[in-house]
Amino acid sequence: MKALIIEDEYPAAERLTKMIQKTDSNIEVLAVLESIEAAKRWFSSHEAPDLIFSDIQLSDGLSFVIFDEIPINSPIIFTTSYDEYAIKAFKVKSIDYLLKPIKPQELSAAIEKYRALTGANARQDYGHKIQSLLDILPSAGRKYKNRFLVKQHEQFVPIHRHEIAYFFTANEMVCLICNDNRQFLIDYTLEELEKMLDPSHFFRLNRQFIAALSAVKKIHSYFNGKLKLDLHPEPLHEIVVSREKAPSFKEWIEG
Structure with missing residues (x-):
């Protein structure tokens, strides 16, 4: 076949x-x-x-x-x-x-x-x-957020879940990064996003990053049982998954 x-x-x-x-x-x-x-x-x-x-x-x-x-x-x-x-x-x-x-x-x-x-x-x-x-089919499944309305200059632009590579936080601001490297500030914390996003598609990598499954390009073994990730688009910071989170991350990757 x-x-x-x-x-x-x-x-x-x-x-x-x-x-x-x-x-x-x-x-x-x-x-x-x-x-x-x-x-x-x-x-x-x-x-x-x-x-x-x-x-x-x-x-x-x-x-x-x-x-x-x-x-x-x-x-x-x-x-x-x-x-x-x-x-x-x-x-x-x-x-x-x-x-x-x-x-x-x-x-x-x-x-x-x-x-x-x-x-x-x-x-x-x-x-x-x-x-x-x-x-x-589940009679009552939880509904996750599939779109974000972001501000671009003087307009608002809808960004669909499939366009999102990852979210990261710096200086108490959270930024949404698209697959094509467009960047937008959003009014949610990573903690709030964790509850809004479908966990089959997004994972909280560490205190600074939530990534989409499609953004994870390579996974490297790191010291003390940690994992180092290559994301696309390439972030400015090194992405490390802690030893404690590594098992659940691998399980998430495998589905």
């Missing part, structure tokens, strides 16, 4: 690839695509895979755009941190909808569902699947 992964967060893509191969070593992951534009380019020059694993919120928009604009007959397993797109997902050939962090048994069950549907050439009962999905 040939599979394709559409995922804009490298650690999440790497973890999913390993989980897929561990679940079934006969599955070949053809590529990992990190954006809508990358997916469009890939499909323009490749045959459709047997199965697609796709995140929904990508750096340049919702992945539904890909399937709206390109005729793709491959079944899709959506992987996301949010349950709000569940109904729409089943309108674009989705056979399952896995909430992050993905559990191995859930991934295995989704792959088995694919085999059952394709092996028997079964018709997909969308009404039944939607109801089944609604039964397993």
